[in-house]
Ligand SMILES: Nc1ncnc2c1ncn2[C@@H]1O[C@H](COP(=O)(O)OP(=O)(O)O)[C@@H](O)[C@H]1O
């Protein structure tokens with residue numbers, strides 16, 4: 422059975438990562454600055470689920486790794502609400518693990534490993550402790566973090582990626598600034614990814630010092646352009662070295678049906694792909710129901726009680742690309758007040774203040790259900 426290179430349930434491997442040129446360019450600038458001036462930098466990536474945040478973090482790590490073997494690459498996917506001490510403890514543990522990996526960095530790596538081993542990681546509960554001479558003494562997580570950084574001070578760069586960062590609590594958010602502004606020593610490239618909720622919290626006034634850390638390097642993982650879609654279709658075939666192709670009309674059709682939403686692009690490609698043939702738009706059309714079946718495990722249970730009219734309204738809002746809208750903007754889309762109220766009850770919109778709403782569900786949910794009910798693209 423030939424493998425299908427379009428697995429939608431996994432982040433894209435860096436070799437077949439498509440588009441997002443601005444993120445790549447900015448990352449390269451940071452890598453250059455780390456090499457020439459030993460200066461760090463911070464990137465913030467945001468988007469709904471399935472927009473490509475984890476894929477982009479993997480790409481950033483691959484770009485750093487391509488520059489130097491001695492880089493320390495750490496990815497922290499948050500799974501529960503995380504405070505400063507949890508974040509720093511996990512970062513130190515992962516740095517430790519990365520330094521212990523065989524085969525990278527040569528003698529410099531071994532030297533760092535020896536030093537970092539001295540930053541002992543007796544972790545008890547949520548507190549971080551140093552063992553050794555003062556065994557049992559609780560150690561401030563910041564102290565642990567600083568000793569960890571000094572242990573790796575002669576490495577060329579630390580790339581620290583924090584995924585699903587909406588799970589950081591207030592102290593965890595503040596830690597982003599601490600990490601990004603570490604004085605001297607190893608240059609840190611901090612890449613933080615999260616959903617709309619993260620952006621909302623960063624925009625609150627008491628978070629502005631944290632938000633400023635990312636100034637000039639905030640990226641919205643928008644829907645793919647038609648060119649990015651074509652690249653996302655071609656690259657996995659190239660990377661896997663398998664024969665086959667997508668006709669321009671097939672790529673165009675996938676873009677229209679998915680609105681360029683990365684997760685849906687992958688579902689459609691996965692369903693339509695056959696090894697060794699040039700896929701046509703008719704192949705895409707014939708694969709829509711299978712693509713929806715692939716997507717259903719995630720998307721089927723969302724908005725279970727929505728009517729067709731609700732979905733059409735949700736789709737119009739989703740297509741604006743905005744996550745916060747005023748009621749006049751919604752009315753201008755041809756959605757009347759009773760429908761706004763229905764979307765609030767469905768959990769699609771949340772009223773945040775008089776006449777202000779947040780879009781709480783990922784646009785892909787609307788696109789999926791519109792396709793399932795055959796309300797698209799005509800709606
Ligand atoms: N730049 C990209 N190039 C190719 N595929 C991508 C890209 N971004 C996302 N994808 C695909 O979209 C889907 C969702 O990506 P993922 O990174 O898991 O999103 P998120 O972390 O935002 O939920 C995956 O199937 C992934 O392969």
Ligand SMILES: [Mg+2]
Nearest residue numbers: 474475476584
């Ligand atoms: Mg992810």
